[in-house]
Amino acid sequence: MLYDSLEVLAYDQLPTAGALRTLYESSEMLHFIRRCLGLAELFHYGDPFGALNVSIMRDGDMLDWHFDMTDFVVSIALQSAEHGGDFENAPMVRAAGEEAISALLAGDHTRVRIEPMKAGTLMLFNGRQSMHRVSPIVGTTPRYMALLAYDTKAGTDSTDELKLSRYGRLPERREA
Numbered sequence: 001m002l003y004d005s006l007e008v009l010a011y012d013q014l015p016t017a018g019a020l021r022t023l024y025e026s027s028e029m030l031h032f033i034r035r036c037l038g039l040a041e042l043f044h045y046g047d048p049f050g051a052l053n054v055s056i057m058r059d060g061d062m063l064d065w066h067f068d069m070t071d072f073v074v075s076i077a078l079q080s081a082e083h084g085g086d087f088e089n090a091p092m093v094r095a096a097g098e099e100a101i102s103a104l105l106a107g108d109h110t111r112v113r114i115e116p117m118k119a120g121t122l123m124l125f126n127g128r129q130s131m132h133r134v135s136p137i138v139g140t141t142p143r144y145m146a147l148l149a150y151d152t153k154a155g156t157d158s159t160d161e162l163k164l165s166r167y168g169r170l171p172e173r174r175e176a
């Protein structure tokens with residue numbers, strides 16, 4: 001059985017004045033991504049952990065096929081593994097329907113592209129529509145990926161289930 005295995009630094013664990021938060025929180029970056037996508041409106045993802053996070057994948061770690069719960073992710077490759085850690089992507093497969101998704105999960109890789117994510121690569125990616133995975137890491141050099149998330153609707157959030165499985169915790173609930 002396949003399983004997800006990775007470490008993650010959540011948004012609230014990244015330094016407030018650090019480069020990644022400064023970039024993500026800048027209105028210039030938001031407008032730049034919005035304009036790249038040709039959209040009239042774009043919002044930061046509402047997940048307080050996942051809106052901006054850094055995934056750390058070490059020898060043997062992998063991420064299985066999934067869709068994201070946000071519309072767009074800007075992935076910035078900070079460090080590549082020696083081997084493996086390929087970003088495998090079936091672009092817009094959701095629109096192709098259940099049959100195409102089932103075929104992919106059954107091992108039909110006709111639609112799959114391996115995106116060349118070397119350190120320094122910035123990729124704008126539609127993860128809600130495109131099923132993707134990261135192949136197992138091989139070697140002692142960890143793979144670091146910064147993930148900046150955006151949505152076409154304000155306040156879009158993930159589920160408690162996803163937060164618990166990925167971050168191992170839930171945000172503190174505010175009293176009404």
Ligand SMILES: O=C(O)CCC(=O)C(=O)O
Nearest residue numbers: 055063075087132134145
């Ligand atoms: O690390 C990557 O390249 C993709 C990450 C991803 O798909 C995810 O964190 O959901």
